[in-house]
Amino acid sequence: MQIKITGKHIDTGEALRNHVEKNIEASISKYFERGAETNIIFSKQGHFFRADCTIHLDSGLLIKSSGDNDDIYACFDTALQKAEKQLRRYKRRLKNHHIQGGKRVEQQNATARIIAPEPENEELPEEWSPITIAEDSISVPELSVSEAVMQMEISHEDFLIFRNGSHGRLNIVHRRPDGNIGWIDPEENAK
Numbered sequence: 001m002q003i004k005i006t007g008k009h010i011d012t013g014e015a016l017r018n019h020v021e022k023n024i025e026a027s028i029s030k031y032f033e034r035g036a037e038t039n040i041i042f043s044k045q046g047h048f049f050r051a052d053c054t055i056h057l058d059s060g061l062l063i064k065s066s067g068d069n070d071d072i073y074a075c076f077d078t079a080l081q082k083a084e085k086q087l088r089r090y091k092r093r094l095k096n097h098h099i100q101g102g103k104r105v106e107q108q109n110a111t112a113r114i115i116a117p118e119p120e121n122e123e124l125p126e127e128w129s130p131i132t133i134a135e136d137s138i139s140v141p142e143l144s145v146s147e148a149v150m151q152m153e154i155s156h157e158d159f160l161i162f163r164n165g166s167h168g169r170l171n172i173v174h175r176r177p178d179g180n181i182g183w184i185d186p187e188e189n190a191k
Helices: 016-030 072-097 145-154
Strands: 002-008 036-045 047-058 060-071 106-114 132-142 157-163 170-175 181-184
Touching: 002 016, 016 036, 016 072, 016 106, 047 072, 047 106, 047 157, 060 072, 072 145, 132 145, 145 170, 145 181
Parallel strands: 002 036, 132 157
Antiparallel strands: 036 047, 047 060, 106 132, 157 170, 170 181
């Protein structure tokens, strides 16, 4: 298990590192025996500390949680409790759906871009184009549709891009405005 602990403009002392390592290992091993990569970032916002916790299980599940408190240990404990709740839900769903896994999920790199919205009711010059305001590199896991829906719900995201395990093409599951889940499975271009 890999655990990376960093602090943004604060020093993470040896006692805090030991506390984090001991509790992360105990929490993850309580639910899963397979490996995980964990990244904890501590920062200070005003009078409060913030702990952002990211856990990437070998099964492909990505769990994110955060906690705020005026005590740095308490903010980490809050973030860990939220992550444990997600791990518990995932474990319960695995048992309920009888999903068998054991191999590490193959992933491919992709790029996500967030584009600035078009200004409303304004005349735009012909050469105007939207500005890219954020760009992220993400890995695209190979999942079944039900596994993708499960991962999207656990990670509290509105959409998930994945490679469909049955045919290898990119697919998207997303949360629709009516609260239901949508699945986009584009067809190959016929040439």
